[in-house]
Amino acid sequence: MDTPDNRSIKIIFNPATRGGKAKKKLPKIEKLLKEIDIDYQLFETTAPLDAISMAEDAKKEGFNVVCSLGGDGTAHEVGNGAIRAGLTFASIPIGSGNDFVGGLGIDGRWQDGVSNLQDGEIKEISIVKANDRYSINILDAGIGGDIAKASEKHLKWITGSKKYSLLTIALLTRHKPYPVKLTIDGKEENCNLNLIAAGFGQTFGSGMNVLPGARFNHDKMSVAIIHDIGKFKFLRLFPKVFSAKHVEETKYVTMIRASEIIIEPDESHNKVLRGEAEGELFSEGRIKITAIPKGMKVLTPKDWDFNNRSVKIK
Template sequence: MARKTMVIVNPASGNGKTRISWPDIKKNLEAAGLEFDDVFTTCRFEATHFASQALRDGYDTIISVGGDGTLNEVVNGFFADDKMINPEVRLGIIPGGTGGDFIRTLNYPGDYKEACQILGRGEARKIDVGQLHFIDNDGKPTQRYFVNIAGFGMDGAVVERVNRTSKFFGGFLSFLYGTIMALIQFESFQLSLEIDGKLVYEGPATMAAVANGQYFGGSMQIAPQAVLDDGVFEIVLIEGLKKWKLLRCLPSIYKGAHGQFPEVRFMQGTTVRAVSRDRALLDIDGEQPGVLDAEFSLLPGVLNIIC
């Protein structure tokens, strides 16, 4: 039985570069032997609606064309009432955004021509997905799913700054500039952190990442030991740091070498609870949808991804 494929395109991703490259992407998909329908997003969260509707209409392969934020929206469309709409659905990726962090862990090409060839072959593997309950920016309890990393603290402040300014200079420079500017203004927040029901930290914090993938922030290797299909989160905590020391720590994060600093802790678990009396911004796959308090849960091996 032939598969039905829907391609969800965010033309605004990559600061609008995807809109320009889409005609050639389409030709490459067709050359790879794929038959598909396509739809373009025009606003935030529309990719979630398109993915959900496509699954209800019988599509069993969904391809996301865009960046980490677009991919996150598509994956959120795979779920309804706390379960997968179609557990057999396959997710495909054509990179086109600013960060491109998830594909680094996946060892997936950033070039769309190579990506189209992989999609044509159609080989898939199962990976874990994170589920997150939190407070949105309007103060309402909500939930989202993530495939890469959900963090809070300074990384949330960086993402908020990057997403409201131009990404013209691409992922690395946009996030590096956003990080430096956020660092200048950022103050540590009080954090209570539980992993698998056990209190592991209480005190001042700079940031924490609950990681399925290894990279965030435009190529920072924040969680070098994270594996997409090992059934656990890699949790990285950076305790409260003076700004000068945080600036010293920053270059090592790009190399995954920040474990040399005693204020950096690496832990593992399947559930995480983070509480703060301060306003700590969340970062979910490169988007800034809300604040702490938050609860994270791992859903092992639920997503089929073509790679």
């Protein structure tokens, strides 16, 4: 049985978080960890995807909790390793985007993440598997994947929703929709797609409320599909995502729930369909997305409620 007294925690720190600036917080974080007598060891990543294998190795090293110290990208990697190893995931948020842990009741203050290691309780949440990668919050394909690709090279000095917004505007100047075949729970449809987002979290991109009806205790993932609506209509629609008012634009946006989605690009068109999860690229081409109910154990504040926010969708 898990209790705060028997938690042995492997903390995985990404020193590249916030362009390396987050490292300045490390002494204060470790000071608080020691003050409240957390049993932990700290490890630093040295390359992309390091955190996946480091988290996966934690079980054989004797740890029963793996903790992400970074932003959503670090949480994505640590979460993937935790799922594969069957370990409990926790997070101390210090990134520019902390949507996932925010959805779990930690408001973005690293102090709350540290306290949660001592006082939190384990809950099971639903997740999504896309090809060979897990998404612990929200994944998307289409222009969102192109934005994730562009963010690796451009506007590195800008973070959060401002960066996402600027890259969206820049990419829309030459953007064309993606001809795909969508198979949703066995039902096929050929369409021109701008973006499809799926998951059990509600927000991504530092506060974009793309799946307002999602819950981490649902069996089916929430899905938002933005169709081919033209560049200018897309630009008018984009700001509404922050307030979840895009769900009212039923002519252009489809909101559903599903257990399985297969996205197959039309190979006769010379356009790469990219997928990303928690800001991390994971695929180019065909994507199979599967809901996994109660697929992950997470450490959450005791008063956290699965139903803390609600927008009704079909």
